[in-house]
Amino acid sequence: xxxxxxxxxxxxxxxxAFNNLYGCxxxxxxxxxxxxxxxxxxxxxxxxxxxxxxxxxxxxxAQFPMIADIGGGMRCSLFCGR
Numbered sequence: 223x224x225x226x227x228x229x230x231x232x233x234x235x236x237x238x239a240f241n242n243l244y245g246c247x248x249x250x251x252x253x254x255x256x257x258x259x260x261x262x263x264x265x266x267x268x269x270x271x272x273x274x275x276x277x278x279x280x281x282x283x284a285q286f287p288m289i290a291d292i293g294g295g296m297r298c299s300l301f302c303g304r
Contacts, residue, residue: 232239244251252259283289 231237231242238247240248240251246254252262
């Protein structure tokens, strides 16, 4: 199966194109390829560093008695919002 045919197949089947192309989940792929994982992690940090301050500054967080940052990452949202 060529790469160009994965997208229509995923849309029709509901399966994840990445898994079909690489034979594993993205997380397993990163376990097998730590250098690529490091690049991915840094790209995520870079995006969050660039966008999080504006997002947290634009919302009224004071209306909540408690805020939990669930989902991993570097806890930037909590620190930037407080």
